[in-house]
Amino acid sequence: MSHNPPDNIYLPKLARIAHIKEEVAGERSIKTFRLEFVNGDGFDHQCGQCAMLSIFGRGESMISIASSPLIKEYKQFSIMRVGRVTSAFHDLSVGDTVGIRGPYGNSFPVDDWRGKNLIFIGGGCGLAPIWPVITTAVAQRANFKNITVFYGGRSPRDIMYRAELEKLRSSADVHLSVDKSEEGWNEFCGFVPSNVMDKAPPPDNAIAITCGPPIMIKFVLQNLQNLGFKDEQIYTTIENKMKCGIGKCGRCNVGKDYVCVKGPVYSWAQLKNLPQEY
Amino acid sequence: MSMEKILDKARLNDWIAALAKGGDWEVHAPALEDGVWTYKPVGDAVRMDHPNTKQPPKGFSFPQREVFFSFEQIKGEAPRLTQVMPDPKRRAVFGVRPCDGRGAVRMDRVFADNVNDPYYQARRKNVAYVGLACNTPPAATCFCKSVGGSPVSTDGLDILLTDLGDRYHVAAVTETGKAMMAVAGSPLADAAAADRKQVKQVHGEAVAQPQRAVNNPEAAPAKLKASFNSPLWEELARACIGCGICTFLCPTCHCFDLNDEMTGTVPIKGNRVRTWDNCQFPDFTMHSSGHNPRENTAARLRQRVCHKFQYFHENFGMLQCTGCGRCVSECPVGIDIVAVVNKVAEHVA
Numbered sequence: 001m002s003h004n005p006p007d008n009i010y011l012p013k014l015a016r017i018a019h020i021k022e023e024v025a026g027e028r029s030i031k032t033f034r035l036e037f038v039n040g041d042g043f044d045h046q047c048g049q050c051a052m053l054s055i056f057g058r059g060e061s062m063i064s065i066a067s068s069p070l071i072k073e074y075k076q077f078s079i080m081r082v083g084r085v086t087s088a089f090h091d092l093s094v095g096d097t098v099g100i101r102g103p104y105g106n107s108f109p110v111d112d113w114r115g116k117n118l119i120f121i122g123g124g125c126g127l128a129p130i131w132p133v134i135t136t137a138v139a140q141r142a143n144f145k146n147i148t149v150f151y152g153g154r155s156p157r158d159i160m161y162r163a164e165l166e167k168l169r170s171s172a173d174v175h176l177s178v179d180k181s182e183e184g185w186n187e188f189c190g191f192v193p194s195n196v197m198d199k200a201p202p203p204d205n206a207i208a209i210t211c212g213p214p215i216m217i218k219f220v221l222q223n224l225q226n227l228g229f230k231d232e233q234i235y236t237t238i239e240n241k242m243k244c245g246i247g248k249c250g251r252c253n254v255g256k257d258y259v260c261v262k263g264p265v266y267s268w269a270q271l272k273n274l275p276q277e278y
Numbered sequence: 279m280s281m282e283k284i285l286d287k288a289r290l291n292d293w294i295a296a297l298a299k300g301g302d303w304e305v306h307a308p309a310l311e312d313g314v315w316t317y318k319p320v321g322d323a324v325r326m327d328h329p330n331t332k333q334p335p336k337g338f339s340f341p342q343r344e345v346f347f348s349f350e351q352i353k354g355e356a357p358r359l360t361q362v363m364p365d366p367k368r369r370a371v372f373g374v375r376p377c378d379g380r381g382a383v384r385m386d387r388v389f390a391d392n393v394n395d396p397y398y399q400a401r402r403k404n405v406a407y408v409g410l411a412c413n414t415p416p417a418a419t420c421f422c423k424s425v426g427g428s429p430v431s432t433d434g435l436d437i438l439l440t441d442l443g444d445r446y447h448v449a450a451v452t453e454t455g456k457a458m459m460a461v462a463g464s465p466l467a468d469a470a471a472a473d474r475k476q477v478k479q480v481h482g483e484a485v486a487q488p489q490r491a492v493n494n495p496e497a498a499p500a501k502l503k504a505s506f507n508s509p510l511w512e513e514l515a516r517a518c519i520g521c522g523i524c525t526f527l528c529p530t531c532h533c534f535d536l537n538d539e540m541t542g543t544v545p546i547k548g549n550r551v552r553t554w555d556n557c558q559f560p561d562f563t564m565h566s567s568g569h570n571p572r573e574n575t576a577a578r579l580r581q582r583v584c585h586k587f588q589y590f591h592e593n594f595g596m597l598q599c600t601g602c603g604r605c606v607s608e609c610p611v612g613i614d615i616v617a618v619v620n621k622v623a624e625h626v627a
């Protein structure tokens with residue numbers, strides 16, 4: 001690899017899987033992978049950015065970097081098994097080497113949010129993209145006022161980051177939910193948007209950050225607006241199909257914007273002015 | 279000061295030979311093969327009486343298929359990646375029509391914007407375009423003038439040739455072009471005052487040739503923007519069979535796919551390959567979940583047309599269509615981008 005020009009954006013760096021945790025079992029299972037760069041390679045990232053992960057012989061997938069930028073030793077990714085590349089990831093073991101290139105996309109303007117109340121609203125796999133913001137805010141707890149996290153899954157077994165969420169309760173208000181009631185579950189039953197309405201966080205001096213299935217985002221948005229949140233106070237991310245990550249392969253655009261470069265993070269004030277192509 | 283020369287047509291092959299020998303250029307020119315005009319490495323008989331080639335010359339910098347790197351990995355061990363950079367051969371492409379030169383300008387913008395594409399750049403820096411002005415009546419599908427071009431445009435070219443009957447007028451556009459004209463053994467002679475006068479006249483006549491047109495192209499970006507939710511798109515796309523010919527043949531379409539192709543399993547061996555891709559295919563944007571942001575031909579036609587006439591303009595300040603007419607003449611069902619843009623402009627407030 002020595003003669004490779006350093007500016008070949010398409011050539012992945014190598015990273016070793018240091019740790020694997022199964023978050024959610026079943027058909028659309030989620031596993032969290034901790035990757036450590038090898039050969040002294042690496043890159044810094046910001047909250048909300050993504051990386052192209054490679055399994056050689058399978059291909060690449062764009063995955064959100066789920067660990068805080070404050071952590072330099074490794075980068076963490078939570079991957080749902082849905083197809084060719086993601087399934088191959090689920091078959092890997094600790095010690096295996098994969099490819100990684102990035103970071104791609106814009107980021108959450110966390111520094112602008114100092115002194116504010118932060119309200120995170122996640123569903124399903126959608127906790128991963130906002131997890132770096134949550135953990136960074138908690139690590140810099142004094143910079144922010146109230147931190148509130150809403151998160152829900154279909155059933156208790158679909159709740160990812162279970163142990164981390166429990167630990168989070170010491171520094172944030174955590175409101176979990178499941179779609180359908182079950183023995184032993186003593187938190188909210190119902191969809192995430194309903195849980196938000198139930199707890200009714202006030203919009204004053206607040207920023208709401210939401211990520212999850214499109215249908216959830218749709219109702220979260222409506223409910224936040226009903227609670228008095230302004231478009232500029234609401235942030236979300238877009239996932240369009242991606243191949244290059246650098247605005248050239250032409251498939252991830254929403255209107256004139258390539259989401260891999262201008263996104264994935266958008267305020268609702270920005271998003272409502274773009275054509276609905278996501 | 280620009281450099282202008284004259285080339286006796288009978289000595290075109292001498293110049294090409296000099297470029298190959300003295301300049302280490304591999305020369306390509308349009309050749310008629312099975313009834314199709316295609317760029318080919320030149321043999322002994324170069325003719326440049328082609329209308330335009332079926333495919334634009336974009337493949338010289340952005341081939342249909344190219345290997346980025348090869349990989350080899352024993353399971354559980356670190357992979358070995360070997361980058362495959364393009365052959366550094368210098369290639370001179372003769373007979374490029376002005377619309378396709380302008381296509382190259384647009385491709386250059388895409389592959390340099392944000393971050394450089396190393397494979398595109400490695401090829402592009404070794405490609406020179408020797409253009410040929412269009413001084414015969416334009417094809418029925420040509421509309422370069424209404425999208426900011428001209429049958430004698432030099433944009434994106436290194437040299438512009440103009441056919442003056444028994445000789446070519448040869449004008450340098452770039453430093454590379456000048457060097458090619460001054461190559462050792464070059465048969466080019468200085469242009470006389472009469473030649474200069476004649477070329478002016480020929481160009482004037484060429485520009486005056488009538489063409490069909492996109493009406494009011496300055497207004498197109500705003501009109502298209504306003505049309506996004508218009509039901510007109512469904513009407514306009516009704517006949518589309520989604521074959522993708524329109525974009526594969528377009529000199530400015532740059533979309534691509536990246537895939538791993540295996541050549542062995544133990545150890546894992548293969549290549550990461552880039553191939554042209556196409557916004558007219560459903561799979562282009564379909565997520566693994568089955569959700570598709572552009573789920574029908576109407577949305578995909580709208581993407582193609584808005585990319586050319588709105589989004590690219592918003593991003594780069596120029597239309598992405600150069601009026602070459604390929605998508606119009608080659609569409610099996612007669613979908614016509616000029617008619618589409620004009621119709622949208624007419625119907626949208």
Ligand SMILES: Cc1cc2nc3c(=O)[nH]c(=O)nc-3n(C[C@H](O)[C@H](O)[C@H](O)COP(=O)(O)OP(=O)(O)OC[C@H]3O[C@@H](n4cnc5c(N)ncnc54)[C@H](O)[C@@H]3O)c2cc1C
Pocket residue numbers: 050059060061062063064065078079080081082083084085086087125128129238239240241242243264564565566567
């Ligand atoms: C900005 C962004 C962040 C993402 N973050 C995560 C994450 O943190 N965790 C996670 O599990 N998934 C995430 N995804 C989705 C993930 O990229 C796709 O699920 C994955 O690429 C599917 O690949 P596959 O080979 O397993 O599926 P297949 O269906 O076999 O893949 C076919 C090809 O389609 C592409 N593709 C299909 N769906 C998507 C999609 N939704 N987004 C992007 N490319 C797609 C891939 O390039 C893949 O090569 C993210 C996507 C984007 C765009």
Ligand code: SF4
Pocket residue numbers: 517518519520521522523524525558608609610611612613
């Ligand atoms: S060439 Fe015509 S039929 Fe084929 S995808 Fe393009 S518009 Fe549709």
Ligand code: SF4
Pocket residue numbers: 524527528529530531586598599600601602603604605606615
């Ligand atoms: S859109 Fe059609 S006419 Fe315009 S440059 Fe492309 S192929 Fe030529």
Ligand code: FES
Pocket residue numbers: 241242243244245246247248249250251252253258259260261
């Ligand atoms: S992923 Fe290729 S343009 Fe965005």
